[in-house]
Amino acid sequence: MTTPTTAQTTADPTAPAWRNGPWVMALVAIALIAGQLFNNANTPQPVLNWYSSSGLKNLEWNNYLSWLRFNNQSALSQQLEARAAMDPHAYSAALFADDFVADSQRRAHDFWSPAETEQWKRLREQIPAQVATSNLYRWGLPNSSPRPARFFTAPFTGGSLWLTLAAVLLLAPLASTLERRLGHGRVLALWILGCLVSGVGYLLLASPGQVPFHGPAAPLLIWFGAFFGLQHSPLQLPIWHPKHKQWQRRPVSPYTLLPLPIAVMAAVALFSTPLLANLSAGIAAFIAGLLLVQIMQPQPIEPEQHDNSPMDPQQLSSLTRGWDALGQLDGDAAHAAFAQVLTREPDHFDALTGQFTAQQLLNDNASWESTAQQLFCSPATEKGQATQVARCWQQYQQRSGAPLSAAVGWTLLKTLTRAEEFQPAEKLARQLDDHSLKADAIAQLRARLIQEGLTHRAKTLA
Structure with missing residues (x-):
């Protein structure tokens, strides 16, 4: 049994600027801040x-x-x-x-x-x-001409500059995870819908003659809502480790970040006028994000089943208990459940990946490194497994960095090649000692690089 993977582009850690980074959210944030500077709408109407x-x-x-x-x-x-x-x-x-x-x-x-x-x-x-x-009435939503198209320009006009900066900064810890999981196009579509939904929420409680809808704080809440609508498992967030004096990714419950949108809503309510209309706009955007992301998120792809024999019910029950425990951040229960499966089948892929995460929760570094190396030795031939191993390798490097043996490393290199993680594979190849597996692993990587049109990089492989 293989954990379902999601239909989205595999993250490439070597190209964060244009592929993995939240550049859509960053560009929108820059445009919003520029809008406050060049058209602050703070002049009297x-x-x-x-x-x-x-x-x-x-x-x-x-x-x-x-x-x-x-x-x-x-x-x-x-x-x-x-x-x-x-x-x-x-x-x-x-x-x-x-x-x-x-x-x-x-x-x-x-x-x-x-x-x-x-x-x-x-x-x-x-x-x-x-x-x-009147500038505000032309850019916002004047009572004399209530065109919905104005909702899309209103967030780039007016509003408090410090409130815009605060909303953007509070969104920053969520941006990378959200855009990586949804993709750039869905994130942009959410922003456009957020402008419309928050504008409608504003009109629910606004009265004629009040300041028209403007400012970005309320529409930004749709991204907060989308983030929390996606979270069904622990997040891997960078946390400063004082002992090692470096940032390390650790599993964190998404609900620990819930004060961020609450703080934005409170600021919108306290420092925007009219109070109720702006609060209504923010709440409408947040709820819309929670709901819309359920429709827009990539759907899981079920892996191909190569073995038609039914799974042992006891084994299936243990796996289910393990993944449920991980969802509740209960590392002890997850560790025990996956250990039951691994006792009977030491190379069970799902149990290894689950144990890998459970031991991170428990900070059991020695056992975790042992499980990681066992996972890296897995053939990972089924659909989606190579990508999962590549992600675990990335976490292993960030948290441990302990060198791998040649046998484990060259097997992992083949898996990284199948996952199309070419640059990590090339980097790993330069770190490993000679082994009987080397020739085959290098040949596979070289063939894939040539197939991708990267012949100049294939020639550098020893």
Whole structure:
């Protein structure tokens, strides 16, 4: 039985800049930060300044406040006046409210002179032209022209620069894992959908006249959601090891990183206005990421079954318990389960790979290195097995680096060749001593390099 592999490009550790690295997320992050620098949208909204300076606000609101006091609603009148003292644009919703315009016109006969009524009508006619000159309304989502296409440019406009930087930095620990598992195209598609979903979430609680949707913090939460939607097993994250004074990859529960999106949501809620609309945008993006990634993630490919004989039920039960224990980060239970299989079948591939991970959890370095070398001796001829061994070899180098014997090393070199991990294979070939397996291993690697058009590298092999 072979663990299913995923239909995605095998990571090549020798080309991190353009192939393995999260370059789509990096380019989007750079564009977002540049957008805040060159179009920060922090300047006052021209249309709201005009509403105050033209005299239109005084006309309409003096009319409305007088009507409230005249109708024994002085408490509401005082609340509105107090709100205006704290926010000069507290009355901005009236600019677009048709009901308020109709009420003002009805009250005009009681509180305005004919000249004031004519002035009010003339100023009201200027509003469309004033809205068109407002940067935020042109880049965001103005009430006068709610085109969904604006959602895709709004994240590159405005918002707090420090909030954008904080969201990008908190996303950095997740970026490499997310883009490696999903692929560049799916990550870009998620961003585009995140802009649309967060914009819709914003409109659920935004009211006319409020600042239009802008800023990238809310759309970025779709990537956070996608990351957590993918996690069903421990992550291999770089952790500083003080004893060895180097970074080493260790298995970590993905839920330890859950405070990152929570921190972004809290910052969006506390430092973005309007509060509820922006929080709604962020939550909508995060939930969309959780759900969409279930559809977009690469589907597992079941390996070919070369042995038609049914598996021993006891062996299958032990393997199942082992993988379940790994999913719960229970190294002891996983180690015991896989050991039961290896006692009866020492070369069982699935049990070896499971034991390899379990012993990492237990930090049992001596046993782990022994299991690793046994795994590297595996023929790994079934579909997907060579790729799994190559990944284990990468982890072995990062954590241990202990040299391999020639017999183990030349067998591993053949496996790396089948996994198309050519540069690691070439590097390993230069480190190994002579052995009877060398000629065949070098011949296989040389043939594959020539097949890939890398004849110049094939000629350098001894």
